[in-house]
Amino acid sequence: MxxxxxxxxxxxxxxxxxxxxxxxxxxxxxxxxxxxxxxxxxxxxxxxxxxxxxxxxxxxxxxxxxxxxxxxxxxxxxxxxxxxxxxxxxxxxxxxxxxxxxxxxxxxxxxxxxxxxxxxxxxxxxxxxxxxxxxxxxxxxxxxxxxxxxxxxxxxxxxxxxxxxxxxxxxxxxxxxxxxxxxxxxxxxxxxxxxxxxxxxxxxxxxxxxxxxxxxxxxxxxxxxxxxFIAQFIGEPVINTIDIEDFDDELTDHVDAEILKRAKKVGIRPEALQDHDTGADTLATITTKVKTFEKFGREKNALLDFHGKRLLTTEIEAELAEGQELPLYLQKSGFYLFDQEGTRIFGGDQDVE
Amino acid sequence: MKRKTAIILRYVILVLGAIIMLMPFLWMLSTSLKTQPETVKIPPIWIPKHLMFSNYVNALKEAPFLRYFINSVFVTTVTTAGQLLTSILAAFAFSRLNFYGKNILFVIFLGTMMVPGEMLIIPNFVTLSQLHLVNTYGALIIPWLASFFTVFTLRQTFQSVPDQIYYAAKIDGASDWHYLWHVLVPISKSTITAVTVLQVIGSWNAFMWPLIVTNTENLRTLPVGLQAFTSDAGTNYALLMAASTFVIIPMVILYVFLQKYIIAGISKTGLKG
Missing domain, CATH: 3.40.50.300 (P-loop containing nucleotide triphosphate hydrolases)
Structure with missing residues (x-):
């Protein structure tokens, strides 16, 4: 019925x-x-x-x-x-x-x-x-x-x-x-x-x-x-959420300026932070510092410091040392911007070709 | 070692308690087998010289006990059945239905439990006499067709049944009436048995009220009938105790068979059922 x-x-x-x-x-x-x-x-x-x-x-x-x-x-x-x-x-x-x-x-x-x-x-x-x-x-x-x-x-x-x-x-x-x-x-x-x-x-x-x-x-x-809310509620481990102000100008050339102005929060899935260049899938690059690095079985997790905020990634290929600098490639899939009300205004199917 | 002492101590206390509880019953049995002079002898004796089993035969001849017995059975059965019916319905209403003034009504009824029974004798008597019910079976039965103690006990049990069972029954197509009799009552079997037994015992042993509202031999119940052994010339204790033994036997049998339910039903509050 x-x-x-x-x-x-x-x-x-x-x-x-x-x-x-x-x-x-x-x-x-x-x-x-x-x-x-x-x-x-x-x-x-x-x-x-x-x-x-x-x-x-x-x-x-x-x-x-x-x-x-x-x-x-x-x-x-x-x-x-x-x-x-x-x-x-x-x-x-x-x-x-x-x-x-x-x-x-x-x-x-x-x-x-x-x-x-x-x-x-x-x-x-x-x-x-x-x-x-x-x-x-x-x-x-x-x-x-x-x-x-x-x-x-x-x-x-x-x-x-x-x-x-x-x-x-x-x-x-x-x-x-x-x-x-x-x-x-x-x-x-x-x-x-x-x-x-x-x-x-x-x-x-x-x-x-x-x-x-x-x-x-x-x-x-x-x-x-x-x-x-959905971005944070669905997904394990939980999506990284930081404020748009935490970025300096890493996004400037990659996201429409008008959208950037409306954006309030940034959501990055842990698998959207790669430690190697993926070419066309890469949206932008950021520089982070490794806080902790954990390895068990096939999983390699790193907790990173980005302008004082914490980011988690599950996609590390290299062996990392704590405290080292690490450039990361932001992937298009798994990167979202949300406005004041929390509505998605960038990322996902409608906005990324 | 310490544990063993504790166990021994526990049993000593329990045995002492049991002896104290059994004393009146043993005294009743002992007296029922004595001769008349032995019953009032001081210091009291526990074991009579000759066991006077003839007391039992004489006691039954003294008064129409068969008639009293039938009256007792009839009054107890009707009172208990009626009270159970009204209480189950009221307890369901108080536990499951929503109606205007439910809580106030419940508190008022609860208040009636604080009123000593003796205070109700005169108003009840006056009411019955104005209804021309004095000296009828109605007088023995009608005032006891509702008991808030029973309502209260059942309501507590009904409330402990999860809401989901009620919803499940509703979804399965049961009406409130059907839910009550085919789900709630069977689930609450042990409490219902307990209140039933308590009511049967209370009704069977009732003395004051039947004594006041009846004055013909045909309507007497067993406890009132025992009065036959008391006269102006004194009391024939041996015969009285012999008859009393007969009176309590049905209740003792009832209790022996149902004690599991009685204890479970009463101790349920606060304990894991």
């Missing part, structure tokens, strides 16, 4: 808005992540999609149908919660059958369907156990099966992996991707972990303080961040 938000806002007390005029469309059959720091309103957005929470203003559409006034049941969504929210008194099989029982599906059919779903999520050998005796990963699988039981229009996942340990988290995110692709159900996945979002989704919606910062593919988020 395609989901569309039209000017949706939410405020609990009438004065302070939690979400500001959200406008977006989630295409049918895709897996979309809603990503953001805690308190950005991502779970709240999910609650509004589910129908558990009504927007203060604006409209929500499922396909062409306006569902703003419908509750969770009418919207036919399936949802998986962070703490799984399984019914502790019911066996695994009964947990999966619960939504079908509510929908008054005949008993034999219920059972058959639940067993099929249990097989899909690989818990068919646990059917007679109570949720309390299952591991976190197994509980999460049961919760997914239960959410899929009534053939939902949408599958909503609210931070489903954050209660799992690191290894299980990677396994489960692949499982969620597999289940989504096997069933083809439109899936919305809320997370604060960019790694999770980058690996699992077709598209990522980044929210911050109740506003959509950018809604695009993982690649676009990284290569063409629409603003400083």
């Amino acid at each position: 395609e989901v569309t938000f039209k000017d949706v806002s939410l405020s609990y007390d009438g004065s302070r808005e939690i979400l500001h005029r959200l406008n977006f469309t989630i295409p049918e059959g895709t897996l979309v992540s809603i990503l953001g720091p805690s308190g950005c309103g991502k779970s709240t957005t999910l609650m509004m999609i589910s129908g558990l929470l009504a927007p203060t203003s604006g409209h929500i559409f499922f396909g062409d149908e306006d569902v703003t006034k419908q509750d969770a049941l009418q919207r036919k969504v399936g949802m998986v919660f962070q703490n799984y929210a399984l019914y502790p008194h019911l066996k695994v099989l009964d947990n999966i059958m619960f939504p079908l029982k509510m929908a008054k599906v005949p008993k034999a059919e219920r059972r058959e369907k639940a067993i099929k779903l249990a097989k899909l999520v690989h818990v068919d050998d646990q059917l007679d156990k109570k949720p309390g005796s299952l591991s976190g990963g197994q509980q999460q699988r049961v919760a997914i099966a239960r959410a899929l039981a009534k053939e939902p229009s949408l599958l909503l996942l609210d931070e489903p992996l954050s209660n799992l340990d690191a290894r299980l988290r990677i396994e489960m995110r692949q499982e969620i991707r597999r289940i989504q692709q096997e069933t083809g159900v439109t899936t919305i996945f809320v997370t604060h972990d960019q790694d999770e979002a980058l690996h699992i989704s077709d598209h990522i919606m980044v929210l911050n303080s109740g506003k959509i910062q950018q809604f695009s593919s993982a690649e676009t988020l990284y290569d063409n961040p629409s603003n400083l």
Whole structure:
């Protein structure tokens, strides 16, 4: 089911808005992540999609149908919660059958369907156990099966992996991707972990303080961040951010003077600082001083001093000594300028040919 | 060595406590097997010369205990069931629903728990007499169909159930009514068992209220019926204790079977369930 938000806002007390005029469309059959720091309103957005929470203003559409006034049941969504929210008194099989029982599906059919779903999520050998005796990963699988039981229009996942340990988290995110692709159900996945979002989704919606910062593919988020927040939020290690005033005249001949005048912040990805000339890809050169140099395995990291500011690079080829001078070649991809409001005005696809 | 001493000390204290708690019951059993003169002998004796099992037969002949027993079972069952129903509904409202004045209402009800039961006897009696309910089963049952203690205990348990389970149930298509009876109540089984047992015991042992609002033999419950052994000429302790033994047996059985739930339900607050 395609989901569309039209000017949706939410405020609990009438004065302070939690979400500001959200406008977006989630295409049918895709897996979309809603990503953001805690308190950005991502779970709240999910609650509004589910129908558990009504927007203060604006409209929500499922396909062409306006569902703003419908509750969770009418919207036919399936949802998986962070703490799984399984019914502790019911066996695994009964947990999966619960939504079908509510929908008054005949008993034999219920059972058959639940067993099929249990097989899909690989818990068919646990059917007679109570949720309390299952591991976190197994509980999460049961919760997914239960959410899929009534053939939902949408599958909503609210931070489903954050209660799992690191290894299980990677396994489960692949499982969620597999289940989504096997069933083809439109899936919305809320997370604060960019790694999770980058690996699992077709598209990522980044929210911050109740506003959509950018809604695009993982690649676009990284290569063409629409603003400083996205540039800093996506990417590991974090992008280097310094003020435009920290440059003397290194950029003067390489960037349009008018843009330079509007620019406030400079963002440089750690891999955009090369220690050798790359020819056409090089935008400008700067001179830095090596503060620390670290080498482990294939990685060589250097922390550099540039006019008193710190820059990190991961692209060192030579062996460096601490304190030595080092000329660096700024790469066109991975170099961005942001204006006063934080909007990207230089770098990325639109401005670099 | 130090640990061993601590363990021994702990058991000594526990055994002493247990003996003190059991003393009245042992005295009851002992007295129920004595002859009339032995019951008032000073210094008291613990083991009678002849075990007077005939006391039990005589006690049952003294009054229509079968009738009292049926009354007790009936009143206890209806009171407990009714109270449980009203309390579960009220506890759900206080824990999950939002309505105008919810918190104020809750505080007022909480305040009623501070009022000693004895103070309510006269107003309750006057109310019942104006409703022409004195000396009926209604008088024994109606005032006890609501208990805020039960509401409060259940509300605490209901509130400890995560919101997500409620949301999950909503998304799965359960109404509030369905959620309450098919999810919340089964989850809260141990607390519900505990309050049920406490209510059954309280109802079974009630003495003051049935004594005041009934005056015909047909309506007497067991504890009131034990009055039969007290007359102007004094009390027949041996028969009274024999009958008392009968009265407490059902409660002892109930407790033995359900003590796990009772302890879990009561100690839940503040401890890991």
